[in-house]
Amino acid sequence: MSRRVAITGIGVRAPGGANAKEFWDLISSGTPAIRTITLFEASAFRSRVAGECDFDPATEGFSVQEIRRMDRSAQLAVAATREAVADADLDITTIDPYRTGATIGSAIGGTMSLDREYNVLSDGGRKWLLDHEYAIPHLFNYLVPTSIAADVAREVGAEGPVSLVSTGCTAGIESVSHAARLIREGSADVMLAGGTDAPVSPVCVASFDAIKATTPRNDDPLTASRPFDATRNGFVLAEGSAMLVLEEWDHARARGAHIYAEIGGWGVRANAFHMTGLRPEGTEMATAIEVALRMANRAPEEVDYVNAHGSSTKQNDRHETDAFKRSLGDHAFTTPVSSIKSMIGHSLGAIGSIEIAACALAIEAGLIPPTANLHESDPDLGLDYVPQRARPAELRTVLKVGSGFGGFQSAMVLTDGTGDD
Amino acid sequence: MTETLSAPTRRRAVITGIGAVAPNGFDTGEYWDALMQGRSGIARMTRFDPAQYPAKLAGEVADYDVRAHIPGRLVPQTDQATRLALIATDAAVGDSGLDLGSIAGEQVGIVTGISAGGLEYSQRELEKLWSLGGEHVSAYLSFSWFYAVNTGQISIRHGLQGPGGVLTGPTAGLDSIAQARRYVSDGLSVVMCGATESTLCPLGWVIEETTGRMSTVGDPARAYLPFDTAACGYLPGEGGAMLIVEESGHARDRGVRPYGEIAGYATTFDPRPGSGREPGLRRAIELALSDAELHPADVGVVFADAAGVAELDRAEAAAITAVFGPHGVPVTAPKTMTGRLYSGSPALDVATAALSMRHGFIPPMVNVTDPVPADQLDLVLAEPRQTSLSTAVVLARGGGINSALVVTA
Numbered sequence: 096m097s098r099r100v101a102i103t104g105i106g107v108r109a110p111g112g113a114n115a116k117e118f119w120d121l122i123s124s125g126t127p128a129i130r131t132i133t134l135f136e137a138s139a140f141r142s143r144v145a146g147e148c149d150f151d152p153a154t155e156g157f158s159v160q161e162i163r164r165m166d167r168s169a170q171l172a173v174a175a176t177r178e179a180v181a182d183a184d185l186d187i188t189t190i191d192p193y194r195t196g197a198t199i200g201s202a203i204g205g206t207m208s209l210d211r212e213y214n215v216l217s218d219g220g221r222k223w224l225l226d227h228e229y230a231i232p233h234l235f236n237y238l239v240p241t242s243i244a245a246d247v248a249r250e251v252g253a254e255g256p257v258s259l260v261s262t263g264c265t266a267g268i269e270s271v272s273h274a275a276r277l278i279r280e281g282s283a284d285v286m287l288a289g290g291t292d293a294p295v296s297p298v299c300v301a302s303f304d305a306i307k308a309t310t311p312r313n314d315d316p317l318t319a320s321r322p323f324d325a326t327r328n329g330f331v332l333a334e335g336s337a338m339l340v341l342e343e344w345d346h347a348r349a350r351g352a353h354i355y356a357e358i359g360g361w362g363v364r365a366n367a368f369h370m371t372g373l374r375p376e377g378t379e380m381a382t383a384i385e386v387a388l389r390m391a392n393r394a395p396e397e398v399d400y401v402n403a404h405g406s407s408t409k410q411n412d413r414h415e416t417d418a419f420k421r422s423l424g425d426h427a428f429t430t431p432v433s434s435i436k437s438m439i440g441h442s443l444g445a446i447g448s449i450e451i452a453a454c455a456l457a458i459e460a461g462l463i464p465p466t467a468n469l470h471e472s473d474p475d476l477g478l479d480y481v482p483q484r485a486r487p488a489e490l491r492t493v494l495k496v497g498s499g500f501g502g503f504q505s506a507m508v509l510t511d512g513t514g515d516d
Numbered sequence: 517m518t519e520t521l522s523a524p525t526r527r528r529a530v531i532t533g534i535g536a537v538a539p540n541g542f543d544t545g546e547y548w549d550a551l552m553q554g555r556s557g558i559a560r561m562t563r564f565d566p567a568q569y570p571a572k573l574a575g576e577v578a579d580y581d582v583r584a585h586i587p588g589r590l591v592p593q594t595d596q597a598t599r600l601a602l603i604a605t606d607a608a609v610g611d612s613g614l615d616l617g618s619i620a621g622e623q624v625g626i627v628t629g630i631s632a633g634g635l636e637y638s639q640r641e642l643e644k645l646w647s648l649g650g651e652h653v654s655a656y657l658s659f660s661w662f663y664a665v666n667t668g669q670i671s672i673r674h675g676l677q678g679p680g681g682v683l684t685g686p687t688a689g690l691d692s693i694a695q696a697r698r699y700v701s702d703g704l705s706v707v708m709c710g711a712t713e714s715t716l717c718p719l720g721w722v723i724e725e726t727t728g729r730m731s732t733v734g735d736p737a738r739a740y741l742p743f744d745t746a747a748c749g750y751l752p753g754e755g756g757a758m759l760i761v762e763e764s765g766h767a768r769d770r771g772v773r774p775y776g777e778i779a780g781y782a783t784t785f786d787p788r789p790g791s792g793r794e795p796g797l798r799r800a801i802e803l804a805l806s807d808a809e810l811h812p813a814d815v816g817v818v819f820a821d822a823a824g825v826a827e828l829d830r831a832e833a834a835a836i837t838a839v840f841g842p843h844g845v846p847v848t849a850p851k852t853m854t855g856r857l858y859s860g861s862p863a864l865d866v867a868t869a870a871l872s873m874r875h876g877f878i879p880p881m882v883n884v885t886d887p888v889p890a891d892q893l894d895l896v897l898a899e900p901r902q903t904s905l906s907t908a909v910v911l912a913r914g915g916g917i918n919s920a921l922v923v924t925a
Binding site: 139140192193196197202203204210213214216217219220221223224225226227230231232233234235237238239240241242244245248249252253254255256257258259260261262263266269276280282297298300301302303304305306308362363364365366367368369370371379382499500501502503 | 564565568569570593621622625626630631632635638639641642643644645646647648649650651653654655657658659661662663664665667668669671672674675676677678679680681682683684685686688691698718719720721722723724725726727728782783784785786787788791793796799858914915916917
């Protein structure tokens with residue numbers, strides 16, 4: 096009997112959602128939470144809208160010292176961890192620390208803090224030889240993102256496997272896959288798994304401006320992210336974190352835990368094509384989907400809902416639509432597909448975990464969150480993208496996909512946990 | 517939980533190619549020769565003038581003709597860390613004798629470890645951002661800095677369409693090789709894995725200074741002395757190794773003799789500070805040996821993490837002694853000749869372990885002359901030690917994480 100993986104706790108910090116419940120209320124009501132950037136003075140940049148969290152570390156209980164030591168991405172992850180552990184009703188004093196671990200996904204780690212401190216060390220970019228007299232003692236934590244996973248592990252007292260996965264914009268899926276893998280193979284019974292990123296800082300905004308990947312639609316932030324719409328013109332940068340408690344199935348059952356969903360399978364493929372470009376046919380993402388479905392022992396026809404990458408770039412939305420048609424066949428045309436990035440933007444290595452949380456909550460609620468801002472369908476696409484309004488549906492098998500710089504294509508299959516035995 | 521009746525034949529992961537690039541050797545052969553001759557790559561930093569900083573020594577990879585090794589198109593979009601990864605990967609592929617054209621792209625995976633990303637690249641772009649403005653930032657920045665860069669560039673260069681992964685942190689050189697073993701166990705034929713790193717720019721330097729663990733001693737022969745009574749911190753270096761890991765049957769079918777097998781692995785996390793609980797390193801070693809179905813007595817050498825900081829060395833010595841007994845196993849740390857390469861070091865140590873088995877010599881940890889007696893370690897000092905090796909254990913630590921990997925001949 097192979098070991099199974101249950102999601103038993105969810106914590107979310109997202110734009111417009113200070114916790115998992117607020118997050119679900121937001122996305123299930125089709126409400127966008129994008130705004131003009133407030134985290135820094137962004138008027139000189141091409142793209143000036145973002146999905147920002149109303150996140151105050153002091154209110155969240157972080158000490159003055161912790162706020163200085165931890166990058167915003169680490170703060171978001173630890174806050175989401177606390178919520179997930181409470182939601183799972185997990186008493187961390189009774190679980191075996193050796194059998195408990197943490198995997199976090201992040202594309203850029205503590206870049207926001209490095210960006211800020213570089214400005215100090217270089218005296219505003221004037222000096223190449225930086226002045227170490229002005230260095231704050233936490234720079235190493237900002238540089239090496241594994242410090243975020245360590246913060247999460249210390250929060251719950253985990254002494255099992257701890258790692259930070261950094262496959263760019265698929266890291267939030269890959270970290271959850273990795274945690275599920277560790278539970279299945281027997282290396283752990285409980286994993287804190289999720290993703291975090293806080294990229295709303297000058298260097299990140301500038302780097303995406305430079306390749307025109309983010310939207311220049313600054314005049315109406317709420318409609319700036321419009322996946323699958325014919326008028327889409329780039330993604331909206333965002334921040335956030337979602338953390339999940341993953342448990343070995345029998346471990347969860349034995350303590351009477353509430354099970355949101357089961358992680359049935361996953362797959363990942365490299366496209367070996369281009370660091371930022373995608374092959375038009377979506378072959379590698381299709382393969383990742385097929386691998387994930389096979390592991391979950393599900394046929395393509397059993398997929399009830401696809402939570403898309405849906406980043407709102409011309410290229411991505413066409414690429415993954417092709418991948419769905421290729422992997423699901425005719426079933427793709429009758430399967431609801433939606434992108435919650437239409438409401439909370441694209442938080443890089445966090446978003447995959449936030450979307451997995453959305454899938455688990457959707458299974459629980461029997462409700463598919465919509466694609467907001469989709470008014471003018473793109474004739475090149477042609478699937479059912481659940482525009483504007485949430486749709487009730489019995490969800491037994493849900494497919495989550497992601498795609499990122501570096502050529503990573505990820506897929507995960509979540510099920511309602513029934514029908515396997 | 518143990519399946520004894522119908523256990524499927526385990527798919528074993530073997531090392532069939534090594535590409536090392538180190539401060540004391542630009543390729544695997546030169547590196548191994550340096551180890552056997554005790555030749556160090558540590559010297560005063562030349563990439564920039566370190567005069568104003570407390571630490572001044574580093575292990576720099578010797579200057580090389582970038583355009584002779586890196587396709588012209590990639591030169592403006594790659595940091596040194598990524599160039600070294602591409603060079604090491606090319607060397608590993610060459611060493612393995614694999615004809616990648618004859619293997620379906622989907623059968624080949626890639627997983628790299630990294631701690632810092634393309635750091636010098638990012639320093640240059642940060643300088644433009646803050647001194648000139650956002651519109652001056654390179655179109656390559658978004659993917660030349662981030663931690664996934666090496667996996668992405670290697671997969672594109674070699675047409676790898678199997679699974680791709682990226683693990684981070686000082687232990688990631690080991691963790692990535694362990695992940696490759698999982699990929700093989702899942703059904704892949706070949707996985708490229710390992711780590712190369714470079715943080716030798718002013719930004720990396722200042723960041724490392726803040727750890728308070730960099731050695732400020734000016735004599736290259738006295739600056740990085742792990743397990744020595746004169747331990748005074750570590751020196752940074754650049755480089756690492758990429759490996760070709762292959763399913764054992766796949767290697768056998770093409771008539772290749774592997775360097776060794778990735779036989780066991782484990783990773784643990786240290787308890788919360790102040791908990792009074794034992795650090796996790798001993799448990800990582802024990803779990804890795806158990807994973808390999810081996811006993812401490814089977815092990816012929818331990819490649820230590822060798823922090824060069826007295827307190828950390830003491831903790832590592834205690835863990836090794838707890839598992840193997842006092843003077844129970846030869847212990848070495850050739851990184852005294854390269855400096856610490858972040859994620860690159862453990863990957864290079866695995867390469868070195870494989871080479872040690874092949875050649876029948878344990879490389880020394882030069883410069884260490886006065887071992888801390890209480891550590892009770894059988895250190896391989898000054899000279900290589902000739903011995904027949906069947907099993908090596910490689911250790912890596914950092915940020916609370918402890919990883920151990922077992923290589924068998």
